[in-house]
Amino acid sequence: MSNYDVIVLGSGPGGYVAAIRCAQLGLKTAIVERENLGGICLNWGCIPTKALLRSAEILHYAQHAKDYGLKIAGTIEADLEAVVKRSRGVAKQLSSGIAHLMKKNKITVHMGEGTLNGPTSLTVKGDKGEEKLTAKHVIVATGARARDLPFAKADGNKVWTYRTAMTPPEMPKKLLVIGSGAIGIEFASFYNDMGCDVTVVEMLDRIVPVEDKDVSSFLEKSLTKQGMTIMTGAGVEDIKVSDKGVTAKIKAKDGKVETSEFSHCITAIGIMPNTENIGIDKLAKLDRGFIQIDPYGRTKSKGLWAIGDCTPGPWLAHKASHEGVTAAEAIAQELGNKDVHPHPLNRDAIPGCTYCHPQIASVGLTEAKAKESGHEVKVGMFPFIGNGKAIALGEAEGFTKTVFDAKTGELLGAHMVGAEVTEMIQGYTIGKTLETTEAELMQTVFPHPTISESMHESVLGAYGKALHI
Template sequence: MANNYDLIVLGSGPGGYVAAIRASQLGMKTAIVERESLGGICLNWGCIPTKALLRSGEILHHMKHADSFGLKADNVGMDLDKVVARSRGVAKQLNQGVTGLMKKNKIDVHMGNGAIDAAGKMTVTAEDGKKTQLTAKNIIVATGARARDLPFAPADGEKIWTYRHAMVPKEMPKDLLVIGSGAIGIEFASFYNDMGANVTVVEMMDRIVPVEDEDISAELLKQLKNQGMTIMPKAGVESLKADKSGVKAKIKDEKGKVEEKSFSHCIVAIGIVPNTENIGLEKLGVKTTKGHIDTDAMCRTNVKGIWAIGDVTAPPWLAHKASHEGIICVEAIAQEAGNKDVHPHAMDVRNIPGCTYCHPQVASVGYTEAKAKEAGHKVKVGKFPFIGNGKAIALGETQGFIKTVFDADTGELLGAHMIGAEVTELIQGYTVGKQAELVETDFINTVYPHPTLSEMMHEAVLSAYGRVLHI
């Protein structure tokens, strides 16, 4: 029958659509079910369009500092509507690209809300109410997650925003409160600060970007403060009230003092909620932890034929982790079906890089120095500053550094941490090294092109072993 498949993928984000493509490559008849837009949150409302916004903010920042490059840029300003329109155009282009990929790979697309009726059976309800029955031996749940609301002040889209509202603002914030300093919070804080808003960031942990190495957090704090932001670690928002004029927040600072402050707008970036409701998981008995689906190393759930990938599963909640899980999952399905040409390997989360596209950028992979020590390693640590790199000086980007953490006994690269211009591109060099299980001599004996920012990666390794050259 027409709607009988080898595999159904529920959700078309960077995990879902990549899984569908790989399944098609392996000869599976594949369907993808999507309730909103192909490409999911990442392509339409997350990873990519936010980078388009940040690019506009970065260019405006450089225009304001044109004189330092010997250039003139008078009456510099911005048109918020055009900035947003460009971002939405980027998202539309990528959505169309995924649509084309589905056609190219002969993947059937069913638009609507999908719900698993039983193992191997799914009902898709379209916007007009029409229901379509699909069947498949295997189903991958890739439904992602959504922004978590403050329980006492849910987002209204007017003055209290989630990331989706912050991407299509109806007006430019004058005084912006950002609650949460993870990647999403800090990226929007950076964008709106570059665009001219007065930005305050409140973080309940003792430092911003708390998953990063402590040295990175300290450097980012210093640089954001130098850019004019107000940063409040060890602080919490006790109440938040919005009206037509703006937002009033009662904020308890690190000393326990509570003060009411006024803002024009607020962005809430305090985490995510997995999209596991109303898709049939409960009646199937699929196990979850705090709403996120439990899986094994090959993305199997406890129910045969039901698999799960991406943000709907365990952290880290990153698009590239979801995509790689999609590959692992599909190849595991193919292997179970008897395909002897695929050899899926479980993912080591220590080899997944993380990137934050604020200004300056932050990137990392592996253990922080503290985590490496907690894990029982005796470590060698190296650092190299941007100010010691010729390309960084030529670019006018001299703030930041690269830090490496090695096992002192084996030379294994345990972690790498960066802050500065274009470090989100540089981090992959260390990620490949970790995946390939390279040791310090491999990095030391590699030739790095000159003049490039990548030379700092070499120097940070040399530094860990007392051989640094340019400082």
């Protein structure tokens, strides 16, 4: 029997980061993983999807070379097999990087299925048979998986989840995407850029429904202009699968039900936590399968912690990593380390990024949520058409929107759509963490020429001081 200070169950961006921070704090640490180090994010999620989307972006630019005064001789076409191969290579490189980090930090890796026997002990079944592990603390970081539609189970053939969509057996000709959250809209954007006829069906009244209404509206217009069919306030009532493809009954906003044919379908309607069959049912409080935790990751059982996608949302890799560090430091503190000072997660300062074309990014409250919360608001919007760098890049579509509390000047939220916004949102996120007001943002010198100047102008605009509009 192996005994540790901390065992982490799951090696995604929550689990492996938690393990590294535990090791840095001098704790004897092990990690248990049933499939691939790096979890879904590195192997089947965040990273390889960005590699796919980068290929689609390059294809888009090549097809529009003449807009930049360039001529490309011959036809430009996508080689799906080569695009997927590149994406898998990126995933493999990063997964092997995690193995190196485990070795460097002297973290013991146990490959196999882990099951809790109690709050601080588990059994691992792997290639080497069965082994019992015990620890002073256990962190559960088992993540989540795609939710299936009851009448459209993913078969990897015609009905896909993100996993098949990343390594497609064939190029879809006519694709139905059910759900317009980040995953659905990213794959819709990828396949649309790759030349596929794409229809997106969203049950709610707008796409990317967690985003600010102005962002949703702008993105819908942009994707429609790119040739996508967007159906909001609509539902897929039934799907029939055959060798030829998918026949879907879709109820539109006006109540009419029409039957449409598609070659393939991607379901992106949310996630299910991986909390079945790991022995946690009696050890922690579960709500629809998600493990309930305190702000530091503690469950109701002493010594048992949980982080990431198997806990309440937002279900984002960077939130999981942050929770991993918090839990590791709280454990070290409990074990007598007086030099660590863990802080609970501030959910209002977690940025969200969606890598469709155009990109969207946000942090904090939407304008509507701010008003619902009782704030009197000042709102600034600045379009990219007034930004020199965006025009020079040929990417003048988009805007930056900031929401402030009218009485205190507190930055409540920021919402962006357009080129490179997923890189820029961190400026506002730092501002939120530092509890900034409009005064500091106005006094900040933004470099020229950059798209980030739209952030400054948006802040100025909220107070009637915008210079370039």
